[in-house]
Amino acid sequence: MRSPAAVEPPAAVEPPPPARAAGAAPRPRRAEAEDAIRVEGLTRRFGAFTAVDGVSFRVRPGSVCALLGGNGAGKTTTISMLLGLLLPTSGSVRLLGVDMLADRYRVLPRIGFSSPYVDLPQRLTVTQNLEVYARLFGVPDRRRRLAELAADLDLGELLGRTYGSLSAGQRTRVAIAKALLNRPELLLLDEPTASLDPDSADRLRGYLVDYLSASGATALLASHNMVEVERLCDQVLVMKQGRIVERGSPAELLGRYGLGTMEQVFLDIARREDRT
Amino acid sequence: MRPGLASAGRVYAMVLRYSYLLRGSWPRVLELAYWPTVQMILWGLINQFMAAQSAWVAQAAGLFIAAILLWDVLFRAQLGVSVVFFEEMYSRNLGHLFTSPLRPSELVLSLLVISLLRTLIGVGVASVLAIVLYQYSVFSMGLALLAFFSNLLVMGWAVGLVVVAFVLRYGLGAENLAWAIIFAVAPVTGVYYPISNLPEWLQPVAWALPSSSVFEGMRAVLIDGVFRVDLFWQAVALNAVYLAAGWGLFLHAFQVARDRDLLLHVGE
Numbered sequence: 001m002r003s004p005a006a007v008e009p010p011a012a013v014e015p016p017p018p019a020r021a022a023g024a025a026p027r028p029r030r031a032e033a034e035d036a037i038r039v040e041g042l043t044r045r046f047g048a049f050t051a052v053d054g055v056s057f058r059v060r061p062g063s064v065c066a067l068l069g070g071n072g073a074g075k076t077t078t079i080s081m082l083l084g085l086l087l088p089t090s091g092s093v094r095l096l097g098v099d100m101l102a103d104r105y106r107v108l109p110r111i112g113f114s115s116p117y118v119d120l121p122q123r124l125t126v127t128q129n130l131e132v133y134a135r136l137f138g139v140p141d142r143r144r145r146l147a148e149l150a151a152d153l154d155l156g157e158l159l160g161r162t163y164g165s166l167s168a169g170q171r172t173r174v175a176i177a178k179a180l181l182n183r184p185e186l187l188l189l190d191e192p193t194a195s196l197d198p199d200s201a202d203r204l205r206g207y208l209v210d211y212l213s214a215s216g217a218t219a220l221l222a223s224h225n226m227v228e229v230e231r232l233c234d235q236v237l238v239m240k241q242g243r244i245v246e247r248g249s250p251a252e253l254l255g256r257y258g259l260g261t262m263e264q265v266f267l268d269i270a271r272r273e274d275r276t
Numbered sequence: 277m278r279p280g281l282a283s284a285g286r287v288y289a290m291v292l293r294y295s296y297l298l299r300g301s302w303p304r305v306l307e308l309a310y311w312p313t314v315q316m317i318l319w320g321l322i323n324q325f326m327a328a329q330s331a332w333v334a335q336a337a338g339l340f341i342a343a344i345l346l347w348d349v350l351f352r353a354q355l356g357v358s359v360v361f362f363e364e365m366y367s368r369n370l371g372h373l374f375t376s377p378l379r380p381s382e383l384v385l386s387l388l389v390i391s392l393l394r395t396l397i398g399v400g401v402a403s404v405l406a407i408v409l410y411q412y413s414v415f416s417m418g419l420a421l422l423a424f425f426s427n428l429l430v431m432g433w434a435v436g437l438v439v440v441a442f443v444l445r446y447g448l449g450a451e452n453l454a455w456a457i458i459f460a461v462a463p464v465t466g467v468y469y470p471i472s473n474l475p476e477w478l479q480p481v482a483w484a485l486p487s488s489s490v491f492e493g494m495r496a497v498l499i500d501g502v503f504r505v506d507l508f509w510q511a512v513a514l515n516a517v518y519l520a521a522g523w524g525l526f527l528h529a530f531q532v533a534r535d536r537d538l539l540l541h542v543g544e
Contacts, residue, residue: 046537077537083375086537109377117540118371121293121363128296135289136376138282162300178372 034097036061036186036218037082042091044077051077053242054091059218059235066229067222069239070270075222076117078239079190082220083113096186109137112184114175116191122164126155126174129163130181137182149177152207168195176204180211187219193228205231226262238269245269286378290386294360295393308394312348312402319344320410336498338412340468345403345414346424346494347467350487351458352398353432356391358439358454365448371540380530384523388433395429420497424490427511430519431486437522441529444538466491486514
């Protein structure tokens with residue numbers, strides 16, 4: 001797990017450099033850079049129902065932030081609005097310094113996204129799917145990039161198979177490969193290891209740690225897997241009923257609640273009505 | 277990379293995606309040519325019978341064959357846009373597509389290109405078979421055929437974009453529109469008979485369709501041996517309006533889909 005870095009508030013103190021995965025290259029320091037994610041007053045109503053209610057947060061470049069919450073807490077809706085797939089009722093989103101409502105196409109080539117709520121064309125092979133997306137993202141030297149990802153994510157035997165013939169776990173790995181094709185500066189991952197067996201999930205987390213460490217990329221991760229959160233994330237945002245009800249580093253939250261694991265913290269927050 | 281080149285690259289990527297789909301399934305290729313061929317055979321036989329019974333039909337060899345082949349241009353062009361777009365909804369791929377740098381208008385352009393290719397394959401096979409079976413070549417119309425083909429293609433695109441807009445807005449429950457909508461046009465647009473045959477009150481409706489000018493123009497070529505330039509430009513002008521309306525409706529539906537959270541959940 002990496003040490004705390006940067007979700008606001010608090011914002012006054014320059015965070016310590018994050019810990020490294022063993023053997024990984026030092027991550028670039030970009031203290032002067034703009035927030036990788038800056039969300040202010042983000043609200044989304046569907047009729048009388050408020051799915052996301054005045055959410056504000058910042059994620060600094062190079063950090064990994066977890067977005068936690070029970071089912072229906074507003075995580076996927078928030079990520080949809082960050083990407084511009086869903087228009088907010090009010091509020092603003094800036095990714096990598098770009099206003100997503102005004103100019104999302106300027107920044108989309110620098111973002112990677114994966115979610116269990118979307119799929120790739122079933123009848124195309126893995127190679128065909130990845131090639132199409134590599135072209136959409138304007139990836140230079142596509143063949144080499146595909147070979148790198150196939151090796152890193154152990155996709156070699158899957159490349160010639162149709163996406164529809166893959167197991168859920170294999171599809172997840174392909175979707176992560178698609179998200180990483182363009183060597184994104186910002187990764188938005190919705191439950192990235194949800195359908196993976198423990199071994200595959202652990203390998204994928206290791207790969208993500210290496211990628212983020214080597215590239216200095218920022219990540220926002222919606223997850224129900226607390227092991228994943230403790231291993232990958234500098235900071236945690238906990239959502240409940242469309243609002244952020246808790247924030248801090250995993251260590252801070254463990255200390256604040258006097259509990260031993262993030263799972264216990266999550267359960268405590270989820271079950272305390274008076275905290276919402 | 278220059279923005280124009282990058283944009284062309286994304287359109288090409290989508291054309292490639294749809295061509296992979298086509299190349300990966302021979303039944304899909306067969307289906308493209310199947311209905312135009314069946315229709316051509318049926319109307320070829322009707323044409324032979326009617327030519328023996330009617331002096332009007334006998335004036336022009338292959339009148340009904342040409343009509344059905346051109347009708348299929350309109351129908352296939354429309355399906356080439358709408359059904360191909362449905363593939364994205366069936367596979368729940370829209371969330372990936374619209375978080376890539378692909379613009380909605382680039383997606384539309386790629387749909388138009390693949391629609392052209394599918395129409396050429398489907399109607400092309402039937403046209404060649406018409407030569408073999410009935411010794412009638414639709415290509416004998418020469419440049420007039422290109423004018424008719426282009427106008428029907430563009431009208432098919434426009435109607436296809438309207439269908440896509442409806443399905444994007446109302447979900448796959450509305451997908452049957454893709455097969456039904458064009459047949460609402462068929463009785464009015466004078467595919468097999470002149471517009472003057474319609475009740476007077478219906479004729480202005482017919483003339484508001486670009487396809488009516490095309491089929492009237494086709495009869496002028498086949499029966500009178502004249503290419504009606506006025507009808508050609510009338511169809512072009514109407515098509516400009518239709519295509520702009522279809523494209524605009526698609527972009528509007530895309531914004532509505534973004535507003536109602538349909539892009540991530542479509543196909544479910």
